[in-house]
Amino acid sequence: MSAWEPASEALTRPEEVGLSKETSSPFAAGRAAAASWLERLEAYLTSWGERLNPILVKEARQALKSRRFISTFGLVLLFACAWSYLGVAWMGDRIHFGAAGSVMFYGYYWILAFPLLVVVPFGAFQSLAGERHDGSHELLSITTLKPHQLVTGKLASALLEMLVYLSAVTPCLGFTYLLRGIDFPTILLVLVYTIHASLGLSLTGLLLATVSIERHWQMVLSVLLVIGLLAAFAGALSLTGMVVLEVGLPWHEEEFIPVNLAVLTLFWGSFALSFAATAAQLTFAADNRSTALRVAMLANHALFLGWMAYAWHLSPDLFLFIPLLTLGYGYWAALGMFLVAEGPDMSHRVRRGLPQTLLGRALFTWLMPGPGTGYMFVLANLMVLGALSLLGVFVTRSISTRPTMGMVDWQDLAHFGCLGFLYLAIYLGLGLWLIGLARRRFAVPLPVGVLLQAVLLILACLVPLVPYLLYETGPLRYSMTQLANPFWTLAAVLDRDIPTHDLISLYIGLTLAAALVFFLNLPRVAYEVMRVQVAKPRRVVEEEVAERPPPALPAAPSSPWEGEGVARVE
Amino acid sequence: MKLGSGPLIELRRLHRYFGQTQAVQDVSFEVAAGQVMGYIGPNGAGKTTSMRILATLDVPTKGDAFVDGFSVVNDPDRARARLGFMPDYFGTYANVNVWEYLDFFARAYGLRGKTRLAALDYVMRFTGLDELAEKPMRGLSKGMKQRLCLGRAMIHDPPVLVLDEPAAGLDPRARIQLREMIRQLAAQGKAVLISSHILTELAEMCDVVAIIERGRLLAVGSVEEMVRRQVRQQRRVSVQVLGEIAPVNAWLSSRPEIRQVHANGNTATFVHDGTVEAEADLLAAMIDAGFRVAAFGSVAATLEEVFMQVTEGRVQ
Ligand SMILES: Nc1ncnc2c1ncn2[C@@H]1O[C@H](COP(=O)(O)OP(=O)(O)OP(=O)(O)O)[C@@H](O)[C@H]1O
Numbered sequence: 001m002s003a004w005e006p007a008s009e010a011l012t013r014p015e016e017v018g019l020s021k022e023t024s025s026p027f028a029a030g031r032a033a034a035a036s037w038l039e040r041l042e043a044y045l046t047s048w049g050e051r052l053n054p055i056l057v058k059e060a061r062q063a064l065k066s067r068r069f070i071s072t073f074g075l076v077l078l079f080a081c082a083w084s085y086l087g088v089a090w091m092g093d094r095i096h097f098g099a100a101g102s103v104m105f106y107g108y109y110w111i112l113a114f115p116l117l118v119v120v121p122f123g124a125f126q127s128l129a130g131e132r133h134d135g136s137h138e139l140l141s142i143t144t145l146k147p148h149q150l151v152t153g154k155l156a157s158a159l160l161e162m163l164v165y166l167s168a169v170t171p172c173l174g175f176t177y178l179l180r181g182i183d184f185p186t187i188l189l190v191l192v193y194t195i196h197a198s199l200g201l202s203l204t205g206l207l208l209a210t211v212s213i214e215r216h217w218q219m220v221l222s223v224l225l226v227i228g229l230l231a232a233f234a235g236a237l238s239l240t241g242m243v244v245l246e247v248g249l250p251w252h253e254e255e256f257i258p259v260n261l262a263v264l265t266l267f268w269g270s271f272a273l274s275f276a277a278t279a280a281q282l283t284f285a286a287d288n289r290s291t292a293l294r295v296a297m298l299a300n301h302a303l304f305l306g307w308m309a310y311a312w313h314l315s316p317d318l319f320l321f322i323p324l325l326t327l328g329y330g331y332w333a334a335l336g337m338f339l340v341a342e343g344p345d346m347s348h349r350v351r352r353g354l355p356q357t358l359l360g361r362a363l364f365t366w367l368m369p370g371p372g373t374g375y376m377f378v379l380a381n382l383m384v385l386g387a388l389s390l391l392g393v394f395v396t397r398s399i400s401t402r403p404t405m406g407m408v409d410w411q412d413l414a415h416f417g418c419l420g421f422l423y424l425a426i427y428l429g430l431g432l433w434l435i436g437l438a439r440r441r442f443a444v445p446l447p448v449g450v451l452l453q454a455v456l457l458i459l460a461c462l463v464p465l466v467p468y469l470l471y472e473t474g475p476l477r478y479s480m481t482q483l484a485n486p487f488w489t490l491a492a493v494l495d496r497d498i499p500t501h502d503l504i505s506l507y508i509g510l511t512l513a514a515a516l517v518f519f520l521n522l523p524r525v526a527y528e529v530m531r532v533q534v535a536k537p538r539r540v541v542e543e544e545v546a547e548r549p550p551p552a553l554p555a556a557p558s559s560p561w562e563g564e565g566v567a568r569v570e
Numbered sequence: 571m572k573l574g575s576g577p578l579i580e581l582r583r584l585h586r587y588f589g590q591t592q593a594v595q596d597v598s599f600e601v602a603a604g605q606v607m608g609y610i611g612p613n614g615a616g617k618t619t620s621m622r623i624l625a626t627l628d629v630p631t632k633g634d635a636f637v638d639g640f641s642v643v644n645d646p647d648r649a650r651a652r653l654g655f656m657p658d659y660f661g662t663y664a665n666v667n668v669w670e671y672l673d674f675f676a677r678a679y680g681l682r683g684k685t686r687l688a689a690l691d692y693v694m695r696f697t698g699l700d701e702l703a704e705k706p707m708r709g710l711s712k713g714m715k716q717r718l719c720l721g722r723a724m725i726h727d728p729p730v731l732v733l734d735e736p737a738a739g740l741d742p743r744a745r746i747q748l749r750e751m752i753r754q755l756a757a758q759g760k761a762v763l764i765s766s767h768i769l770t771e772l773a774e775m776c777d778v779v780a781i782i783e784r785g786r787l788l789a790v791g792s793v794e795e796m797v798r799r800q801v802r803q804q805r806r807v808s809v810q811v812l813g814e815i816a817p818v819n820a821w822l823s824s825r826p827e828i829r830q831v832h833a834n835g836n837t838a839t840f841v842h843d844g845t846v847e848a849e850a851d852l853l854a855a856m857i858d859a860g861f862r863v864a865a866f867g868s869v870a871a872t873l874e875e876v877f878m879q880v881t882e883g884r885v886q
């Protein structure tokens with residue numbers, strides 16, 4: 001945009017464009033040489049500052065004046081000093097002989113972990129929730145800032161705040177390293193994990209802040225968040241205490257590095273997913289809010305399968321397939337509930353970006369918004385997960401001579417995988433179909449759709465259970481009356497609690513039901529798949545042509561106040 | 571940014587329902603570059619709702635709105651770059667001063683370096699905020715906040731401004747200043763859509779007005795045209811007599827073509843449907859009836875009267 005090109009230097013603020021106050025002072029003359037690189041440095045810093053995320057700039061300015069930040073920072077300093085004196089005094093002579101470093105470190109960790117794991121994430125929640133409530137977020141949302149820039153800015157300012165607190169205790173941590181009892185890699189690893197946790201919790205806070213703009217809901221959410229944060233704080237303290245004071249880190253184990261890598265990559269995978277979800281929540285309704293999320297889901301799935309494959313490679317054991325299947329199915333069940341509750345309409349804007357070629361449509365239609373494509377997307381992923389697991393189970397059975405860790409049999413696992421898939425297909429399909437029916441009469445927003453499915457599932461489990469509990473006098477055993485209850489049925493399959501003939505009827509019943517539900521949903525899916533790309537409006541094409549870099553010509557003055565004095569209203 | 575050839579603001583068959591409430595129903599109008607459109611209607615008429623849709627804060631149930639030819643539904647990003655919106659509320663940030671606030675929004679609109687500083691400088695001077703640069707936002711008075719809000723809306727030099735009740739709560743001097751600012755903005759070629767309940771103010775700064783009630787657009791046109799149409803339908807006349815007013819009052823009230831007779835001092839005002847000729851005949855009849863008429867003339871209709879006549883005053 002050239003409208004604001006300054007008419008003359010007089011219009012710009014000297015201290016903001018790299019002409020530092022120092023260089024314009026009379027003393028500057030004697031330091032010309034020094035000034036030249038200083039100037040360059042400052043110009044460089046200024047240009048860098050221009051590229052910074054606006055939210056980060058604003059929040060940094062705010063934080064420097066905010067009471068919360070100043071008091072937290074002061075308290076961190078105060079407690080760190082107090083612990084330095086008290087700790088040293090308390091240990092007395094032992095400081096020369098015992099493992100004083102780890103005790104001192106643990107004390108400082110308390111002081112550092114509270115701001116990092118509680119104060120910063122809660123501050124992130126509050127700042128976004130407050131801005132959404134009082135309307136200032138609305139004003140920001142209509143600027144040209146993108147939702148992901150907004151989330152990045154908030155996270156960057158949280159990170160900045162973390163680093164400030166961290167730097168306040170860094171000298172103390174250095175001091176603990178000089179004492180005996182703790183080594184540098186341990187300090188580093190604990191800090192790296194704590195910063196990761198703090199970032200993850202801050203993102204969780206931001207995601208929660210996007211859930212509602214109503215004050216009372218925000219209150220409820222903030223209470224839940226505080227409870228969660230305090231739990232995380234307590235967890236971090238006990239884990240760190242165990243590592244630092246008791247067991248130490250198993251550096252020499254062969255799997256130490258892979259396990260840490262797995263934890264960190266899975267962390268970043270779910271971080272990306274939550275990030276996409278937060279940005280989607282802040283995205284304009286007619287925009288594409290699904291594709292990025294689905295890609296993140298896919299990436300997480302791949303990551304999970306990859307690490308599971310690695311674990312299997314280390315020790316090919318049938319027992320591994322239980323976490324693989326339960327976590328994988330649980331993951332897709334939870335996400336699937338959201339996907340099939342997505343809004344049914346597709347705006348023209350999204351349609352402009354639909355894939356057009358046959359191959360593109362076959363591959364990418366499932367990433368485009370819509371409950372029907374979402375259902376197919378989840379089914380496809382479940383099939384991949386189920387098929388890989390089955391393959392894994394068969395291979396394990398054929399190569400492994402060792403007895404399994406658990407008492408699972410390969411057949412139980414195969415049944416678990418197949419029946420679990422059928423249950424998911426049935427319940428998600430039923431949810432999709434019911435929400436579609438409800439939408440003919442009412443508007444069903446996404447959270448209501450998710451709630452509807454949860455209620456459906458709970459009812460399906462409870463309704464057969466109540467008469468069973470009332471009239472059954474013997475010991476509580478699985479019965480086929482409970483077949484609508486996926487949890488109990490699947491647990492019974494693993495426990496070999498279902499006789500073979502019942503198992504056969506279970507397969508027949510569930511397969512028929514899944515097929516029925518699938519065909520019920522076919523029209524919806526077909527409708528979504530048949531959507532084709534629409535042309536861009538003429539005005540957009542015009543604009544895109546205009547945006548292409550023109551041949552270099554001197555820019556003509558384009559703003560009405562360019563070059564003239566500004567008329568000021570008195 | 572190159573502007574298109576069409577109107578800068580266009581509402582095309584816009585509808586917005588909130589459950590059973592039909593906040594906006596089938597509203598269409600256009601505002602061209604350099605035009606100021608006043609958007610008036612009783613409370614709950616649907617002004618804020620349609621303005622929020624135009625500002626890409628809400629989506630229409632049916633229909634569409636366009637900013638410089640870009641749909642607010644399908645190309646909100648392009649619409650946003652061209653539009654400044656001043657809502658009827660004021661979102662503040664704690665611990666931020668006036669300059670920092672504007673600087674933040676300038677950055678959020680993608681202004682960088684000298685361009686941003688020039689924009690800030692211009693806007694601060696235009697709105698008269700330059701003396702308040704260091705003042706914390708939370709300590710601003712209503713009028714200062716309104717200026718800051720206008721400054722924020724115009725920081726990226728948008729060709730379209732949508733102002734929701736910008737004059738609410740301003741003192742008379744500030745209102746006059748606001749009027750001048752809006753005139754200047756229009757003179758720079760911006761299209762301005764402005765809602766207000768202060769109709770005398772609006773009449774002075776608007777080229778066109780749109781009247782909306784219960785979500786429906788009742789009338790669109792230039793202020794003069796509306797007033798003229800109003801005058802053609804019914805005329806308000808004021809007559810001053812020497813002596814007792816009561817008999818005049820009674821005489822006027824007895825005539826079938828005359829309504830709304832009010833007496834005050836020795837002046838009576840009334841409304842009649844009819845032409846100038848009918849008015850002349852009426853004057854002759856009064857003199858014939860023996861009244862000593864000192865002054866007789868029609869009173870110019872105002873936007874307020876147009877408003878009162880066009881709207882019914884019902885709320886939904
Ligand atoms: N978010 C909402 N949910 C439900 N109803 C709404 C919502 N926003 C507006 N309405 C309803 O829409 C109608 C139009 O409201 P709107 O705020 O647009 O009126 P307005 O013309 O701006 O009135 P005012 O002059 O009082 O500002 C009102 O009946 C209002 O109750």
Ligand SMILES: [Mg+2]
Pocket residue numbers: 617618619658734
């Ligand atoms: Mg309003």
